[in-house]
Amino acid sequence: MYNNPFGMYSPQANLDRINAQINxxxxxxxxxxxxxxxxxxxxxxxxxxxxxxxxxxLEEVQRNIVIGDTPYFSKDMSVVWIKxxxxxxxxxxxxxxxxxxEKDMQIETLQARIKELERNVINEPxxxxxxEPIEDEKPSSIQEIxxxxxx
Numbered sequence: 574m575y576n577n578p579f580g581m582y583s584p585q586a587n588l589d590r591i592n593a594q595i596n597x598x599x600x601x602x603x604x605x606x607x608x609x610x611x612x613x614x615x616x617x618x619x620x621x622x623x624x625x626x627x628x629x630x631l632e633e634v635q636r637n638i639v640i641g642d643t644p645y646f647s648k649d650m651s652v653v654w655i656k657x658x659x660x661x662x663x664x665x666x667x668x669x670x671x672x673x674x675e676k677d678m679q680i681e682t683l684q685a686r687i688k689e690l691e692r693n694v695i696n697e698p699x700x701x702x703x704x705e706p707i708e709d710e711k712p713s714s715i716q717e718i719x720x721x722x723x724x
Contacts, residue, residue: 628654634662 628634628645634654637645645654656662673681 631662631664635660 626637626643626645627648628637629648631654634645634656637643637656639656639658642655642657645656646652651667653665653667654662655665
């Protein structure tokens with residue numbers, strides 16, 4: 574009748590189609606019921622290069638637990654403490670390096686020369702009597718012996 578070219582109703586075809594759909598649904602159900610293998614990967618979070626740790630004192634650094642070599646900076650960036658996993662701490666002082674041009678370097682060398690000359694002037698003995706005339710005095714402890722040149 575409907576969509577059947579021979580005009581006959583075939584219940585077997587409908588049953589086969591329904592059974593095929595039931596089989597497909599059962600296969601899909603079996604796939605969803607199978608346990609999915611769970612893979613757990615644990616990664617320890619390490620500080621990135623952007624992470625800077627600050628500390629106010631050495632005691633504060635000693636209290637913290639670290640996973641690897643970890644730097645701690647003071648707030649004013651003048652001191653850095655590096656703590657390793659054993660708990661050993663190394664302390665460093667930081668100084669800012671300001672780039673210098675030729676004029677600054679020349680000024681520094683001239684200032685160093687001035688300081689050196691000042692040190693030399695201070696360390697040299699004083700020659701207060703350098704401009705006084707030398708008197709031709711004979712020492713009193715030496716006696717003068719005169720010889721007669723007569724023979």
